Amino acid sequence: MKGTVDILANPIEYLKGVGPQRADLLKKELNIFTFKDLLELVPNRHIDKTKVNLVRDITPQTDFIQIAGVLKSSGLMGEKRGKRLVAEIKDATGTLELVWFQGITYIQKMLTVGQTYLVYGKVTFFQGQPQITHPEMEVYNRENKEGKSTLEPVYPSTEKLKSRGMGGRQIGHFTETLIKLLQENNIPEILPESVLQPLQLMPRFKAFVNVHFPSDPETSQQAINRLKFEEFFIAQIRMGLLRQQRHRYSKGVVFSQVGEIFNRFYEQYLPFELTGAQKRVIKEIRRDTGTGKQMNRLLQGDVGSGKTIVALLVLLLAIDNGYQGCLMAPTEILTQQHFNSITNLLKDLPVNVRMLTGSTKIRERKEILQQLEEGTIHFLIGTHALLEDPVKFKNLGLAIVDEQHRFGVAQRARLWKKATVPPHILVMTATPIPRTLAMTAYGDLDTSIIDELPPNRKPILTVHRYETVRSQVMDFIKAEITKGRQAYIIFPLIEESEKLDYENLMKGYENVQAYFPEPKYWISMVHGRQTNEVRTTNMQRFKTGDTQIMVGTTVIEVGVDVPNASVMVIESAEKFGLSQLHQLRGRVGRGSEKSFCILLSGSKLNNEARERLKIMCATNDGFKIAEKDLELRGPGDIEGTRQSGALNFKLASIVQDRKWLEIAREMAERLLDDDPDLASATNLQLKNYLQALQGKTAWSKIS
Incomplete structure (x- = not known):
């Protein structure tokens, strides 16, 4: 491994042709500090240098x-800020304009x-x-093109780099210089033969050479596949080792009896009778405890799938078994909801349940x-207030966290420390996590899924309507109210302007009042500016049926359970994300x-908004919606995953490369089953490589 350190750890300024000034730009613009960083900068695409188009071939x-x-x-055109360099290039079929807005002086000197x-x-x-704006250019010499690979890499660049003559092609010249310096021992193989052979993967050194300078498109694809697989495989091995370590060494309390x-x-x-999925999950938890x-288990279940009853049985x-339990929820509304439903279910049993929130009286x-310290409280339900230092349990054996993505890792860790032996952990989410995301961001947790709704639930009919038919929508609500039902009307929150949100909500509220005048109709309103008391009172009035319509913002997304409500109207639905629409x-x-x-x-919708609304109308399946959400937005935008080192892939994508992720997961599990400590000689290179990576643990490791 010494050769690797000698060359690839070299500062980028030491590469021939780079030097201190260009190195500074590469560091600032592309985070390239070392030879290794440049080697891992993969081209956006390859162009066939022999394939020259004609100007007349250009179409819209x-x-x-x-x-x-x-x-x-x-020549130069425009003045001051509008100043630009404009050139014309002509072939046998026509003329094409070239434009530069940055680095004009430098580029003008270069052009002849x-x-x-x-x-x-x-x-x-x-x-x-x-x-073409800021084109890549080089003097055309047909002879120079012959006898070399016809595929030329085009690297990501920035306007600033291009303006200093360091566009994608110049970076390609640096990469070519680097590749010529490297030998096989500089990029040693890290994957064992037991993985390489069945998948017929290209050797590591060859993959790095061919991802930059392939002889043909097929070789290029093989190199890309090898490197994508490697990223996924290393991530899965690390997750597997974390899981294994927890299973082997993390001591937990024993729930020996039912x-x-x-x-x-x-x-x-x-x-009600439990669904098959609920029974299966309880068995999994029973086995763990x-x-x-x-236990460190993630419980996923779609809205209304019955996670709370599972949590209660656990x-x-x-x-x-003589232990206390606690349930932490992100809002007072949801905490109150849990407290009400659980105390109601347990009212005839000798279980002392209490609630603790920020507004609990002194x-x-x-x-x-x-x-709690004496042990006479069996179960405490609360908000972040549970994390405070004065909250001490006599013998906490189970900690349940609801809507887990709303809590930071450090917050959750404080809960685990409230017992001598760490309590069993059950984290629950009603936001279904796509399988690919669960395998990466949450890969070190054991996962249970409730993928079945209670039998009496009827699917919700979802329709998309334009504002032009608002009066028909309001008439529909009136018809439902006449049948004795209730309705929600929800307005969006646009983070940039709290004041504007509030004004829009009040305007919306007045419009609803005009359609539904008192005393024939009564309306509750809830929003973030209200005090907890006012908000709770308004919700309670809706819950008991004193009001037929609830107008509000997304504060009602979780925690309001009104079986009599049969209509949900979402205003400006195009402004909501898929998972939020599904939650509402x-x-x-x-x-x-x-x-x-x-x-x-x-009526004016962009393609992505139209696609979101179409999906919502097509399915009630939260897992399908989550997959589509991931596809549309990418993992970086899904709530909570930004904290995840597990998604920091340079080349692989958990959306486009799902097939490789699944294969990597399977191969990693098989390898760890056979050699849990990576002790065999065949896995030594892999073990050494992982030790060099140590310190970068997955964010969701919560024990």
Whole structure:
């Protein structure tokens, strides 16, 4: 491995042709500090140097193009900020305009009128005429093209680099210089033969050479596949080792029995028959909590799939074994919701459940803290208030976190430290996580999925309507209210302007009042500016049926459970993300009646917004919606995943390269089953490589 360190760790300024000034630019613009960074900068695409197009071939559909022609003119146009360099290149079929806005002085010196150039770049149209802005250019010499690889790499660059003559092609020259310096021992193989052979993967050194300078497109693809697989495989091995380490060494309390309280509740007070998925998940948790190792399980379930009842049964398991439990939720509304439903279910059983939030009165808080330490409280439900130092349990055995992505890792870790032996952890989310994301960002947690809705649930009918038919939508709500039902009307929050949001909401509220005048109709309103007391009162009025319509913002996304509500109208639906639309829709369809979700939007929609609304109308399946959300937005935008080192792939994409991710996962699991400690000689290179990477752990490791 010594050779690797000697060359690839060299500062980039030491590469021939770079030097201190260019190195500074490469560091600032592309984060290239060392030879290794340059080696890992993969080309955006390859262009066939022998394939030269003609100007007359350009159409409005043309994307990137390569033209060979004579530079007919070049000169400055415009003044001050509008100043630009404009040149014309001519071939046998026509003339193409070239434009530069940056680095004008430098580029003007480089251009020679009358010289033949090879020009490459993205075609745009200005006043109907084609042009290339900041093109890649080199003197055209047909003889130089012969006898070499015809595929030339085009690297990512920036306007600043291009303006200093360091566009994608110049970076290609640096890469070519680097590749010539390298030998096989500088890029040693890290994957064992047991992985390379079945997949017929290209050797590592050869892959790095061919990802930059392939002889043909097929070789280029083989090199890319090898490197994508390697990224996924290394991530999966690291996740697998973390999981294994936890299973092997993280001591946990033992829930050895299914006791009297669990059995009494299950046989006498369970409000409905559990689904097969719920039973399966409880068995998985039961198995985990009986091993003497700490459980770290992620419980995924779509809106309304019955995660709370699973959490409650696990809690009763803890209580039967002499331990306390707690449930932490992100908002007071959701905390209150959990408290109400759980105390109602347990009212005939000897279980002491209390609630602790920021607004709990001082006297009650003191009483809760004392009883908690004495052990007379069996189960505490609360917000972030549970994390405070004065909150001490006598013997915490189970910590449940709801809507886990709303809590930071450090916050959750404080909860685990409230017991001598770390409690079992169950993190729940009603935002379904796409399988590919679960395998990466959450790969070190054991996962359970409730993929079945209770049998009495009717699918929600979702429709998209334009604002032009608003009065028909309001008439529909009136018809539902006449049947004794209730409705939500939700307005978006646009983070940039709280004041504007509030004004839009108030205007919307007035419009709704005009359609639904008192005293025939009564309306509740909830939004973020209200005090907790006012918000809770307004929600309570809607819940008890005193008001038929709830107008609000997304504060009702989680925590409001009104089985009688049958209509959800989402105003400006195009401004919401897919997962938020799905969460909001989940507020209806909780009773046995047919429910409806109406997505109201403006008439001017971009393609992505139109696609989102179309998906919502096509399916109620949260997992399908989550997959599509990931596809549309990419993993970096999915809530919570930005913290994840696991998604920091240079080349692979968990969306486009799902096939390779699945193969990598399978191969990693197989290898760790056979050699859990990577102790065999065949896995030594892999082990050494992983040790060199140490310190970069996955964010979701919470034990």
